[in-house]
């Protein structure tokens with residue numbers, strides 16, 4: 001068992017880029033925050049990045 005915590009464990013994760021992009025669009029309309037979508041090499045899911 002590998003109990004090591006992923007560096008992304010506290011991030012929102014999406015199983016598809018489509019879902020992640022939809023969430024990024026919502027965040028943009030709600031907060032004016034531009035988020036980038038990227039495929040995570042740690043968990044294999046999609047996250048949003050504000051950088």
Ligand SMILES: [Zn+2]
Nearest residue numbers: 008040042043
């Ligand atoms: Zn991840």
